[in-house]
Amino acid sequence: MSLQFKIEATCGNARGGRLFTPHGEIETPIFMPVGTLASVKGVPQDILEELGAQIILGNTYHLYLRPGIDTMRRMGGLHRFMSWRRAILTDSGGFQVFSLNELRKVNEEGVTFRSHLDGSSHFFSPESSMEAQIGIGADIIMAFDECTEFPADRARMKSSMEMTARWAARSKKYFEDHKHEVPWDSSQHSAVSSRPTQLPATFHDQTQSLFGIVQGGMDPELRKESAERTIEVGFPGYAIGGLSVGEPRDLTRDVIESTLEHLPADKPRYVMGVGTPQEIVEYANLGVDMMDCVLPTRAARHGLLFTSEGKVSIKQARYAQDAGPLDPNCGCRVCQRYSRAYLRHLYASNEVLAQVLNTIHNLSFYLDTMRRVRHSIRLGEEFSF
């Protein structure tokens, strides 16, 4: 098994653990910032490192369109391409095909969709998603699934879940047959200039890990069946997908809680696409080990900032002459240096630095929050806001 996972402490249902990837250890529970197009929008990689990001997420759909899998492969994979030395996870592309393509056509073989950039036609299947994800070369990659829409009736949820289960088996088969093709090998390394993106050579005996995804809509019975069928295929980690698709927040929580009961305790559990600071704490306390969400980065671009004193909409005129820091309890480089008045001015003036600084702060808040959750688990105390 390429992926080791050790649970080192528990507190209630929460688990404090450690995941050993080819590009470094990850302390869990972990929040993964989203770097859609080989960039966490607006934030240089050294600042991400300084913020303590241990793993970031790339989107296969977007990377497949730009710069393309051929470029990824020739550049030695996404780590080298973007000069990110730590761990990366990619999604399968299924969610973006679902959310960005109203004209997609799904059949047993896969999904035909049109590029949101130029309307060109493309096809994703379990096999082509694996091929793309192996070319990108993330440490953890995801089975190709169908994200069931919400609302959906039981028959639709069931047939969709069953197709996801069949696609999980196909994903695993293709991955096992082709995982040696990951573009990490040393010949690739010397073929390209080594200067801008030097990486440790410690991962030559390791490879990627493929996680399965549980679907089943909002139905606890179908979720249970999906979990069982995915476990039967067998993966080193399991994700709960198909959430954050418009359902009420209580339902999200219920589905997570009931599905977790059916997942193996000794494997990492990943909930995809959640959530607010309160939600990621809540889900970690339920026993979730990994989460990702565009919320901190996307909200930052809209001037919505998360602080220890609640949400701040920095565009408001009330901050125009507020000389205090954004969050007096935050140690990030933004709160240590700049005032609310300055951040408000940057946002109101449409300055690019607004996005840069707002994103740094929001990520700092999320990563700090998860650091506190991990610390509390080790102390045996449940963390809450």
Add this chain to the structure above:
Amino acid sequence: MSLQFKIEATCGNARGGRLFTPHGEIETPIFMPVGTLASVKGVPQDILEELGAQIILGNTYHLYLRPGIDTMRRMGGLHRFMSWRRAILTDSGGFQVFSLNELRKVNEEGVTFRSHLDGSSHFFSPESSMEAQIGIGADIIMAFDECTEFPADRARMKSSMEMTARWAARSKKYFEDHKHEVPWDSSQHSAVSSRPTQLPATFHDQTQSLFGIVQGGMDPELRKESAERTIEVGFPGYAIGGLSVGEPRDLTRDVIESTLEHLPADKPRYVMGVGTPQEIVEYANLGVDMMDCVLPTRAARHGLLFTSEGKVSIKQARYAQDAGPLDPNCGCRVCQRYSRAYLRHLYASNEVLAQVLNTIHNLSFYLDTMRRVRHSIRLGEEFSF
């Protein structure tokens, strides 16, 4: 005199000196990055410090419109507002009124213009420009001048130059009467929260310096007369304005060279709004001490990068799989970490990080270039590309 200037070495006409401002020393010849709206677009202040920027430029016209002089004053001036501890220079607003307002009306009293943001009507005079620049509180501020358009006939150049001379006297009078109103005093400091923008308290006995501006179009005789009349008013430093307004590059150089002869050798000489890397080296070798230009920052936003091997248009497809650094001879954090392929991808994908990284590199190249020029002067060798 608040502003000391020491020439420590010369090489031909070039001078290596040191300018002592209330917010620190500046080694000359110096290039000043432009931070139009209280931000060098896309670059956090700590990275500007790391790049070795010793002084940056703010635009009075833009700051007057956003966030406004009242906010500037209440926040303790631009240094505190943007948390920039080093020196700042502001222009007078005259050039932006000239370049952004086709409907401006100029008379002896001043200029009526419309905001490019909302069309609202405003008025700048020598007195109101000084009032705004004292409120902003830059270390070096500029007399209110009329930037003569190009081409212009001799009568127009002469009458415009003469009005600039009268405005220089009015600027100086207002400044001398009001310079104690700069918002740096300690009561202001304690009135606002001191945490995000702590500044050294060393400047309480110092104040701003006002520079005069030489105009006169492209006519050497009028430039000479303008220099004499500006010197007669008396300033601690002199700028050559009215260039980079569409004239050929040879003419720019000729006007600079001939005008420099008429400026006092013991005072800093500032050429406004120039130039390419080759030009700033050339002008430093002519004896210019200070320059500013939007070129490195604006070009960066359009993917045009300056390197030791010439200009690179990073958008070109030829760089899509180029794993080498942007400039193999550059030590900046961008060239040390990222490949041309990655920078090309960021630009082609319209990622904000493209602007951030491109701007950091271009500023690094400009600031490094001037560092080399200063070093060469001290070695007694003329620097050239």
